[in-house]
Amino acid sequence: xxxxxxxxxxxxxxxxxxxxxxxxxxxxxxxxxxxxxxxxxxxxxxxxxxxxxxxxxxxxxxxxxxxxxxxxxxxxxxxxxxxxxxxxxxxxxxxxxxxxxxxxxxxxxxxxxxxxxxxxxxxxxxxxxxxxxxxxxxxxxxxxxxxxxxxxxxxxxxxxxxxxxxxxxxxxxxxxxxxxxxxxxxxxxxxxxxxxxxxxxxxxxxxxxxxxxxxxxxxxxxxxxxxxxxxxxxxxxxxxxxxxxxxxxxxxxxxxxxxxxxxxxxxxxxxxxxxxxxxxxxxxxxxxxxxxxxxxxxxxxxxxxxxxxxxxxxxxxxxxxxxxxxxxxxxxxxxxxx
Amino acid sequence: xxxxxxxxxxxxxxxxxxxxxxxxxxxxxxxxxxxxxxxxxxxxxxxxxxxxxxxxxxxxxxxxxxxxxxxxxxxxxxxxxxxxxxxxxxxxxxxxxxxxxxxxxxxxxxxxxxxxxxxxxxxxxxxxxxxxxxxxxxxxxxxxxxxxxxxxxxxxxxxxxxxxxxxxxxxxxxxxxxxxxxxxxxxxxxxxxxxxxxxxxxxxxxxxxxxxxxxxxxxxxxxxxxxxxxxxxxxxxxxxxxxxxxxxxxxxxxxxxxxxxxxxxxxxxxxxxxxxxxxxxxxxxxxxxx
Numbered sequence: 001x002x003x004x005x006x007x008x009x010x011x012x013x014x015x016x017x018x019x020x021x022x023x024x025x026x027x028x029x030x031x032x033x034x035x036x037x038x039x040x041x042x043x044x045x046x047x048x049x050x051x052x053x054x055x056x057x058x059x060x061x062x063x064x065x066x067x068x069x070x071x072x073x074x075x076x077x078x079x080x081x082x083x084x085x086x087x088x089x090x091x092x093x094x095x096x097x098x099x100x101x102x103x104x105x106x107x108x109x110x111x112x113x114x115x116x117x118x119x120x121x122x123x124x125x126x127x128x129x130x131x132x133x134x135x136x137x138x139x140x141x142x143x144x145x146x147x148x149x150x151x152x153x154x155x156x157x158x159x160x161x162x163x164x165x166x167x168x169x170x171x172x173x174x175x176x177x178x179x180x181x182x183x184x185x186x187x188x189x190x191x192x193x194x195x196x197x198x199x200x201x202x203x204x205x206x207x208x209x210x211x212x213x214x215x216x217x218x219x220x221x222x223x224x225x226x227x228x229x230x231x232x233x234x235x236x237x238x239x240x241x242x243x244x245x246x247x248x249x250x251x252x253x254x255x256x257x258x259x260x261x262x263x264x265x266x267x268x269x270x271x272x273x274x275x276x277x278x279x280x281x282x283x284x285x286x287x288x289x290x291x292x293x294x295x296x297x298x299x300x301x302x303x304x305x306x307x308x309x310x311x312x313x314x315x316x317x318x319x320x321x322x323x324x325x326x327x328x329x330x331x332x333x334x335x336x337x338x
Numbered sequence: 339x340x341x342x343x344x345x346x347x348x349x350x351x352x353x354x355x356x357x358x359x360x361x362x363x364x365x366x367x368x369x370x371x372x373x374x375x376x377x378x379x380x381x382x383x384x385x386x387x388x389x390x391x392x393x394x395x396x397x398x399x400x401x402x403x404x405x406x407x408x409x410x411x412x413x414x415x416x417x418x419x420x421x422x423x424x425x426x427x428x429x430x431x432x433x434x435x436x437x438x439x440x441x442x443x444x445x446x447x448x449x450x451x452x453x454x455x456x457x458x459x460x461x462x463x464x465x466x467x468x469x470x471x472x473x474x475x476x477x478x479x480x481x482x483x484x485x486x487x488x489x490x491x492x493x494x495x496x497x498x499x500x501x502x503x504x505x506x507x508x509x510x511x512x513x514x515x516x517x518x519x520x521x522x523x524x525x526x527x528x529x530x531x532x533x534x535x536x537x538x539x540x541x542x543x544x545x546x547x548x549x550x551x552x553x554x555x556x557x558x559x560x561x562x563x564x565x566x567x568x569x570x571x572x573x574x575x576x577x578x579x580x581x582x583x584x585x586x587x588x589x590x591x592x593x594x595x596x597x598x599x600x601x602x603x604x605x606x607x608x609x610x611x612x613x614x615x616x617x618x619x620x621x622x623x624x625x626x627x628x
Contacts, residue, residue, distance in 0.1 A: 056430065057430075058430055058433050058434060060437070105609055105612070105613060106612075111429050111430075112372045112429050112433060113567070113571075113612075115372075115433050116372075116563050116567070117608070117609070117612065119374065119559075119563075120560050120563055120605050120608065121605075123556060123557050123559075123560050123601065123605075124560075126556075127557065127598070127599070127601050127602060128599075128602060131598040131599065243556075244440075244441060244444070244556050248437065248438065248441045251434050251437065251438075255434065283445075284445045284448045284449040286445070287441060287442070287444060287445025287448075288442050288445040288446055288449070291440075291441035291442035291444075291445065292438070294435070294438035295419060295435045295438035295439055295442065298423070298431045298434055298435050299419045299420060299422065299431075299435060302423075302431065
C-alpha cells in the first residue's frame with residue numbers, strides 16, 4: 001500500500017495525464033466532447049459521493065440539483081442576459097436553497113424513507129419541468145449563449161467542446177479538491193461518525209441532524225455546478241435532464257470503483273461514458289449494461305473494483321517477491337488505506 | 339364537472355392505487371425490504387398482458403396469470419441476486435440494486451416491446467356500466483372487486499394461516515426465526531415472488547385505464563410510495579384506506595385544479611404528513627431499517 005504522502009505527490013501527475021488525455025486519444029471532436037461530458041458528469045457524481053460514501057444515506061434527488069443548476073443557467077442567460085459568472089453564482093445559490101428546503105424537510109427521515117422522499121422529489125421535479133411553461137415546458141429552454149468567463153480584459157470563452165475542455169477540467173479539479181478537503185475536515189469526520197455510529201457521535205457532542213444538513217449543503221452546489229456547465233455544453237435544457245439515467249449513472253459512479261476512493265467517481269464515469277460513446281450497442285442495450293453493472297457490482301463485489309484489485313495486487317506482489325525481483329511493489333494511485 | 343362522477347372515478351382510482359401498492363406493503367411490512375424497481379415491474383406486467391392479448395391472441399383471463407408468472411420469476415431473480423444483502427439487512431445496497439433492476443427492465447422492455455405507447459384493451463374495458471348520470475367501465479368494477487378480494491385474502495392469510503405466521507415471525511426477527519427452524523431464505527423468496535406477481539396482476543387489471551409506455555415506471559411508483567407511507571409503513575389495512583383516500587383526492591384535484599400536477603399534489607400531501615408527524619414515521623422507519 002502506498003503511503004498517503006506518496007499518493008498525494010502522484011496526484012499532480014494524474015492531473016497532467018488527464019489534462020492531455022483527450023489529445024493523446026486522438027484529439028478529435030468526438031473525443032473532446034466525450035472528455036468534457038465525462039468531467040461534467042463526474043463532478044455531478046462527486047456531489048452524491050459525499051452523501052452516499054461519507055454520510056451513508058442514499059439521496060435519489062441529486063438529479064434535482066443538477067437540473068437546478070442547468071435550468072437556472074438556461075433561464076438567466078437567455079431571458080435576463082446574465083453572463084457565465086453570474087449564472088454560476090445563481091446555480092450555486094439555487095442549489096443551496098433547494099438543499100436547505102429538502103434537507104430541512106427530510107431532516108428526521110432515515111434510510112429508505114429518506115431515499116423514497118428524495119426519489120419523489122426527482123419525479124415531481126420532472127413533471128413540473130415538463131409541464132410548467134415558465135421552465136419551457138416540454139420544449140425546454142433553447143439558444144443558450146456560449147460560455148464566457150472573460151474578466152479584466154482576459155478573454156475566456158468556449159465555442160466548441162475542444163475549447164470547453166480546459167474549463168471542464170478546472171471544474172473537475174476544484175470538485176475533487178473540495179471533496180478531499182471535506183474528507184480531511186471536521187465536518188467530514190463528523191459525517192463518518194454519524195454514519196457509522198450515530199449514538200457515539202451524539203455522545204461526542206455532534207448533532208447528527210445538523211451534520212446531515214451541512215453535508216447536504218456542501219454536496220448540492222457541487223452537483224449544481226456540473227449542471228451549470230452541462231447547460232452551456234448542450235446549449236439547451238429540457239426536462240430530460242431529470243431522467244433516471246443521470247441518477248443511475250451517479251450511483252454507478254459512486255459504487256463502481258469503491259467507496260471513498262478520491263478518484264473513484266471520475267474513473268467510473270469515464271468507464272461508463274467511454275462504453276456509451278465509443279462502444280455503444282444502442283441506447284436500450286446500453287441501459288441494460290449500465291443497470292446490470294450497478295446491480296452486479298453491489299451484489300457480488302460490494303467493495304467495488306478496488307475489492308478486486310487489492311487481492312490481485314497482493315498476489316502480484318507475492319509473485320514478484322517469490323521471483324526475487326527488485327522492482328518496487330505495484331501500487332495503485334487510488335488506493336486509500338483505511 | 340359532475341362531483342358524484344368524480345367521486346366514482348376517485349373510488350376506482352383509489353382501489354387501483356391500493357392494488358398496485360400491495361406488493362410493496364407486504365415487502366415492507368413483512369420482510370422489511372424495499373423495491374425501487376416496483377414501477378418497472380408494473381410496466382412489465384402491463385406489457386406482458388398487452389403482448390399476450392394483442393400479439394399472441396391469448397384470452398385476457400389467461401394473460402393475467404401469464405403476466406403474474408413473469409412477474410414472480412423476476413421477483414425470484416431479484417431476490418436471488420440480492421440474497422446476501424437481504425440477510426445483512428443492507429437497505430442501502432438493496433435500494434440501489436432494485437433501482438438498477440428497474441433500469442435494466444426499462445431498457446429490456448423498450449428493446450422487446452418498442453418505445454411507442456400502446457393501448458391495452460380488454461373485453462371488460464370497452465363496455466360501460468350506466469348508472470343514471472354516472473358511469474364506469476366493467477374493468478373499473480372488476481378492479482374494485484379484485485382489490486377488495488385480494489386485501490381480504492391477504493389479511494386472512496397473514497393472520498390465520500401457518501404461512502402467515504411464519505412470514506410474520508421472520509418479519510419480527512429473522513435471526514431468531516432462523517434459530518427456531520424456519521427457512522428464512524424461502525420466506526424471502528416467497529415474499530419477493532409475491533411482490534412480482536402482485537404488481538403484475540395489478541398492472542394487468544389497472545393498465546387498461548391509461549395508455550402504457552415502457553418509460554412509465556419512473557413515475558408510476560410515486561403513488562405507491564404515498565400509499566405505503568400514508569397507510570402506516572407496512573400496514574395492510576392502512577394501505578387499503580390510504581389508497582382509496584389518495585384516489586379520491588387525486589380525482590378531485592385533477593378535476594378541480596389541474597390534471598398535469600396530480601403527482602405533485604400527492605407528493606405535497608406526503609411531505610405535509612411527514613412534516614406533521616415526523617416522530618411517528620421516523621420510528622417506523624428506524625424499525626424497518628435496523
